[in-house]
Amino acid sequence: MEDATGWLAVARQTFSIIGILAFAISGALLAVQKRMDVVGMAGLAVVTATGGGMLRDVLIGATPVAALVDWWMLAVALCGALVVFALHRWMERLDKPVLVFDAIGLGVFAVEGARKAIDFGVGPVGAAFVGMLTGIGGGMLRDALANDIPAVFRRDSRLYLLPALVGSSAAAAAVHLGYGHWIVLALLAALVTALRIMSELLRWHLPSLKTEAIPTIRD
């Protein structure tokens, strides 16, 4: 496995920052919709932006978790909250850029998450799961704290988990088989981003069962 260096490392870092910013913005926006104050905006921005990586590191045992070591992530997440605070009157026009940024983050996090899991001794199937969770975990924690059912699980949602899973599975397989060159991983991240954006443009969504067919369970 060859690592990116020089301008490649810069490019990877840049894409990570773009993703963290977009995730943080989605957290801060939900905080305002849920009638939270500025502490809630900052808090939900940080949870959304760093939660997926925290879940990844806790599950694979990479502690202290990355967001505590590379604390620039916390700073970038707070910048995302600041963006919402400063530009909230124009957020509607920023809808599409944020969607694209979010898709970039999903790709980078899913692929990097799978690679990190393999580095920590997880097998390819587990690594595919961890990579997917790195991509979607922040948003799931965001929705859980904001008292919503996770957006990725909802019936009206476009594809979000599946593109991440496709990318993390391919990345885990590639790294496991010794093809984890940075070019391969970058292409897989781009594939996730493309699938995610196409899912919005083409309005893909998944089937679901009719609720009436299911009796209420007892616990």
Add this chain to the structure above:
Amino acid sequence: MEDATGWLAVARQTFSIIGILAFAISGALLAVQKRMDVVGMAGLAVVTATGGGMLRDVLIGATPVAALVDWWMLAVALCGALVVFALHRWMERLDKPVLVFDAIGLGVFAVEGARKAIDFGVGPVGAAFVGMLTGIGGGMLRDALANDIPAVFRRDSRLYLLPALVGSSAAAAAVHLGYGHWIVLALLAALVTALRIMSELLRWHLPSLKTEAIPTIRD
């Protein structure tokens, strides 16, 4: 402490699979009731079936967590979601088998969880807590993600946490005192299962305070 081998190991594995299946089915059913799509069914099935063990491993420091190493658990959980997808018209008739399977899982997870905690250096009181959490944690995460108050905490619930706690406490004490033979642990798991099923049959439930007696707290 003597471990089960041969057909005993097979029996233990079989009961684990039965439990994972039942937990996954309860997650997938709740996903349909909450109007999620098939991704939500699969996701909530995996969370419910493996979440308790993930909490256990994260709290005691057994990382990477078991579900990432023994990834057949993820596969079995997805089978549980498939069962709901295929048989959802007949789930009402499967109510009782699922209840029994769930009780078997509760027993196996509570007892095994306590034993694993002791293996990782946790004292008997902590191990009893961890074992109980292994049994009920998946359902608690399921309810938190589905935006419900945990079923085990609700006023109308039958006993669920208490049978798990009885079994995990006894198992922790037995292993701590050197009586952790597989026969003892298997009997304790069976006791949890029996208590859980009796609680449903005999409609046991716990007392609760009247809500009116409590003023609203400020935070």
Add this chain to the structure above:
Amino acid sequence: MEDATGWLAVARQTFSIIGILAFAISGALLAVQKRMDVVGMAGLAVVTATGGGMLRDVLIGATPVAALVDWWMLAVALCGALVVFALHRWMERLDKPVLVFDAIGLGVFAVEGARKAIDFGVGPVGAAFVGMLTGIGGGMLRDALANDIPAVFRRDSRLYLLPALVGSSAAAAAVHLGYGHWIVLALLAALVTALRIMSELLRWHLPSLKTEAIPTIRD
């Protein structure tokens, strides 16, 4: 860094117990308001009282987590639930003592959390974050399980996260720079407690954006 010994250690332990009791009481009270049974009261008391420390230990890799090793914390948390069970008719008069006890716990947990993070190799910025989370994490888990938006994020909330963050940041800086004497840390904990109580007395609260200004996000 010099540690407290003798009667100082006793004092520190006493303040920890006061904080755990107050956190547990707030959890048990919310459980009654949310129509849970006695198991829910005990469960939410334990989660609220020990959840912040569990999050801290899991994120910095201090496993098994403290509440499993020092199981007297679980016992104290259960006592908090017992207090609510026994005194629920008089809880309204206990409003102010509980508020003060809770503020003491916030101070102790935020400062101790930051120090423990630095002991485990986390840098000062990460340690400030971890200390703050130690103080507020139990209440956030409590609210998430009880199906509420975290109180610390809500628009009508008094200051809670900010006093904890001020204290944990100062404690992290002090320990990092070699001024982590117990007197310094004790003063910082007292500062957090004072800020928290003043925030209630003087009705401080934070600004928030108008919800109407934010369009609904899609996911």
